[in-house]
Amino acid sequence: MSAGMVRLSPASLHRSLQEPVLGSIGFLNEVMSRHPDAISFAPGAPHPAFLDDLDTGHCTDRFLDHLVERGRTRRQARRLLVEYGPSRGIINELVSHALRRDQDIAVTPESVVITVGAQEAMLLVLRALFRSASEQVLAVANPCFVGITGAAHMLDIPLLPVSETRDGIDVEALEAACRNARRSGRHLRACYVAADFSNPGGGRMALECRHRLLELAEREDFLVLEDNAYGFTAAGGDELPPLKALDGGRRVVHIGTFAKVCFPGARVGYVVADQQVGDGSRLLADDLAALKTMVTVNTSPLSQAVIGGMLIEHGGSLRELSRHKSQLYRRNLDRLLTALDFHLPDGRAAGIHWNRPEGGFFVRLHLPVPADDDLLEKSAAKYGVLWTPMAPFYLDGSGDRQLRLSCSYLDPEQIDTGMRRLAAFLQKEIIR
Structure with a gap:
């Protein structure tokens, strides 16, 4: 040296x-x-057969046609795909429509932020929610997806593992964890779960457990971070409502990805954050979009266009797409x-x-x-x-x-x- x-x-x-x-x-x-x-x-990657005949050019053209139909000129539409674009995203309306149609998640486009995969969504949400590592903790199901635990470690957020049962996260153990956190001078700020076929546990949260988790979140005043990466693999007719669809009190921040239902190379995910902040003049989604300008600026408009075109090709339906x-x-x-x-x-x-x-x-x-x-x-x-x-x-x-x-x-x-x-x-x- x-x-x-x-x-x-x-x-x-x-x-x-x-x-x-x-x-x-x-x-x-x-x-x-x-x-x-x-x-x-x-x-844990999508099957390569779904990538062989992927025509990204055709999908992009379908999205451009969609923009023109909505009032843009062809030149304006093309420029939207090659410039930086809004940090919130350009396919928010398509995503919110698909969530309402297929999963009964009634949110506005303004509540949605399009992210660089679900991983960025997790990082942004944790950064926004956790003000103090000495006062707030994040509960996670144990075992847990390393993406969320890794993001928490990067941000110095204390983690609290909670065991899983056959019906999902152990709600009674989570309630005890809330009490223990209070006794130590901390507050359970949020709980991360993957209600449908979690990675790596493979478990699925029963409907009763979903309701009990939301009731506990209301009672103990914490948010639920719902990762919905694998919900689409439920058998037809055997689907359970996502936690966000049951969320009357806006306790759930819903995170999704197009890596599995479209293709991973696009690096497109989304987060639904319709929680009101302060006097209600802004949403948590607004704050996440502001944070995103300091992380990735925006999600690639070209990638969003491909995903948007794939949604349009399937009638705007996530269910048909997957x-x-x-x-x-x-x-x-x-x-x-x-x-x-x-x-x-x-x-x-x-x-x-x-x-x-x-x-x-x-x-x-x-x-x-x-x-x-x-x-x-x-x-x-x-x-x-x-x-x-x-x-x-x-x-x-x-x-x-x-x-x-x-x-x-x-x-x-x-x-x-x-x-x-x-x-x-x-x-x-x-x-x-």
């Missing part, structure tokens, strides 16, 4: 950089790169559960068992031994199958004997082959 060259001490950098989950993600990516022929149950995708994902989930039953009939006797989610991308497998990096390396190198350790998703040190299987990115034949390999791995390395 040259004389005088700066060497940064890790202790001088923000503590979020030391979070174990960052190392876990890096290690998983490294294993995948070293074993490209392994079948991977790790990615219909074929949801069918494929339910097929894959059924295939994975069937393969687990077939290949591991004696698993429970050996201490191996799994949950049976009704939708979403993920299944949790419980082992009698730690599902750590060494076990993952052996699984990849000797048996050609990859999975995701669950420990990084837990905040209380538990979950080290669980792994996550994702079925979204694979074809049925790959699921079958992968399960044969996984069963051989479990039989030889664990059961015997």
Whole structure:
């Protein structure tokens, strides 16, 4: 090193950089790169078949036509897509219409902010809501999506893990957590949940639990941050109302993404924040849009145009847009559960068992031994199958004997082959 060259001490950098989950993600990516022929149950990504025939140019033209029909000249419409554009977004009306039509979420376009994926929505909401780390805490279901916990760590927001039941977050435990927080001089400011087929737990909140959560939020004066990334995978006729559709008191901040129902490369999400601020002259959405000008300025208008065109192509309906995708994902989930039953009939006797989610991308497998990096390396190198350790998703040190299987990115034949390999791995390395 040259004389005088700066060497940064890790202790001088923000503590979020030391979070174990960052190392876990890096290690998983490294294993995948070293074993490209392994079948991977790790990615929670949309199936690549939906991207093969994607015509982004056609979708953009459909959105341009829509703008012209609404009174803009063709030149004005094109300029809207190549300039910075409003921080709030340019497809807000389409999104609010789709939410009203398909999910009974009655919000105005002014209540919607279009974000760079759901991840930016989470970051903006947390930054706006949490004034003091010494006085306010964020409750999260345990296990929890690392995107929200990572954002909280970046902002130095204290986290409070709350266990899950088969029917969703444990409302009684959450109520006790509120009392404990008060005794320590803190207030539970918000609670993050994914009511439908959460990542990574795969659980679904029962209707009664949804009502009880909202009643508790009213009683204890906290907000509910609802992540609705996987709700579209519910079977037709088996949908439950999102928390936001049940939200008579505007307690719910609703976060969504087009990564799963359209395509992830667009990086387009949204947040519904219709809570009034101060004297009611502005909404929380206004404050989020103001914060966004200091983070990403705006969400790519070209990306928004593609998503808007896809919505228009499907009659302005999120349900129609996602219909074929949801069918494929339910097929894959059924295939994975069937393969687990077939290949591991004696698993429970050996201490191996799994949950049976009704939708979403993920299944949790419980082992009698730690599902750590060494076990993952052996699984990849000797048996050609990859999975995701669950420990990084837990905040209380538990979950080290669980792994996550994702079925979204694979074809049925790959699921079958992968399960044969996984069963051989479990039989030889664990059961015997």
